[in-house]
Amino acid sequence: MKKIILFLLFSVFLSAQKIGVIELKQSIKDKKAFSKSLTLIDNRENKEIGKVTEKEGFGEVKFANEDLKTFIPNWYSEDNKGTGNNDIVLMLEELKIYDEQTPNEKIMFGKAKIKISSFLKRNDKYYLINRFDNVIVCDPRKTSSIVKYLSQNISDVITEFIRASYTNLVLSQYIPENEINNYYSYLIKNNKSLAPELKDGVYLDFKTFSNQEPAFGYFIEKNKKGRFVRMKNKEEIVSLSNAFIYVEAGKAYRFTPVGFLEMKKNEKGFYIIASRAELFAETKTGGVMIGAMAGGIVGAAIGAAIDSGSNKGAMNGFGFKSATMTNVYIDSLTGSFNFEQ
Template identity: 60%
Template sequence: MMKKTLLFLMFSVLCFAQRTELIRLNQSIKDRNGLARSLTLIDNRADKIIGTIADKKETAEIKFEAEDLKTYFENRFLEDNKKLGNMDVVLMLEELKIYDEQDENKQYPYAKAKIKMSTFLKRSDRYYFINRFSNVIVCDPKRTAHAQRFLATVISDIMTELIKNSYSGVVSGSFIPENEINNYDEYLRNNFKVFLNPELKDGVYTNFKEFLNQRPNSGYSIEKNKKGKVVRLMKGDLQAPLSDMYCYVEEGKVYKLTPVGFEVLQKDAIGFYMYTSRANLFAEAKTGGVFIGAVAGGIVGALIGAAIESGSNSNAGAMHGIGFKSNLESNVYIDSLTGAYVFEK
């Protein structure tokens, strides 16, 4: 009887077993220029539990390999960086959740990871924004055997690349007082005319920074055909590639170039957005006509390497991205500080 009871208990444990996948910083976070002196983590997550997803007949939970994340990141930085500079980098972890979500008109749920993290340069009690990654990564169960392994690896890669890009990233001009660091997004938005002015200035904006500051580039103009569609971008009297343009504003409306054409940006309390899909935004650019060069190649490093000051439209969100390129349409926001696409689904 005792043997049967033990066998039953062992069988029950096996039936309800839960796998655990650990997030490890497997790649180096070395600052090759030796500028950084320290890396500090601020864990601002309201809920420290990352989450659990289905894995065939089991469940799988994703965790960090260390519970004390602050010490973990600080020690890892010192392990990888023997030559230290004088720059103190801060990584703020704002949101990290994994979950299964069945979207409308989809046959089965998708495993997803919602990630939001930012980096800052700290000088005394002042913080200067460097960069941010804010997005939802989608895993297609038909193409990935174990979603938890894929997502844990992607999370690690994104963290690593964000940290490494931040060592030499251009900082924002406005500082954030230490007592406002948890409210940095709203604090910085108050410096940008695009969020303060009731009306937007008409004209061509060649990068996101110009759009934020509402300073259209007077050297550029657009030309339309008889149907009212934009057919070319002009720099003075010479034709320029449309990829030189971040967006243009006409009669107060914002038109953003995407691989499938111009999308009109709407605005709500969160910011500017368009109703579209990953499949549209990460499509290959057309090889003839107006959209040559609209899409840049996509790797994790390039995806999070965009900075406000870069002036590079190829880094402003029009990239292949990470994860499954779903055709699900939803509101896709423009990150208020980096100009990158922010998916919520």
């Protein structure tokens, strides 16, 4: 009798447990044929992705094939002939799912933290292409399975990130092979914007802001209420959306879809206070705006540097577009939006 009861309890346990599988089935074809290979460095400290609470029981997320170092090159080869010149290296630094109650919310959200970077490898030198360092949010009121929602979004992020890495411009400074695992510490030393004082002026892209080189002839005018109303290049009016950051009296303001927001700074770097709903509007076609992960060419000369297109919040428009206001960090290497909640 006890064995029957235990069997029934175990059966109930299994039926309450949901599995979300990261399939990675989408096409990652390099349409420009710039790439020659795609490999992976898996630097996750914990290879278990984790569990979240479902409406009934709990759920777990797993890769369909957990041997990612073999799977990623094979996945690439299935969609590409590898006739280009560029060796692309992915670095998966963090991937985990968990429950978290957002401030001012009574419900528990399912969340996925993912941090992934890509590099162009030339001999024993690595050049940063881009990074995605964000939290994906699932609202349990809007889906029947949290783990399936999160696993699909994780798959979408990795797929879109790979596609964009074929054509994004690269950061000019290289990283020696023996420093690749410490690439952030190695590169961040060159970001002059993290110094105590900022130069006043208009910065049209992330590169010039990090180098502290404001655009010559550009300035922004305010109305009587102190709001930014127009930008000029000498006497010609140009769109405010051409600006990346404006600095006045040492204070920096980041341009966003809701206008310029003041940038604050702590030990993690610069951040603005905003929500996903504000920063990631839907396009007229219904798709999510993902910034200029769509722009640039890896095949261009090394040293071209990340341009203004890749710093409007690239690739962060995944998951539930919550209206919750949080600290949104400005990635110190790419200029993109990094959500921690």
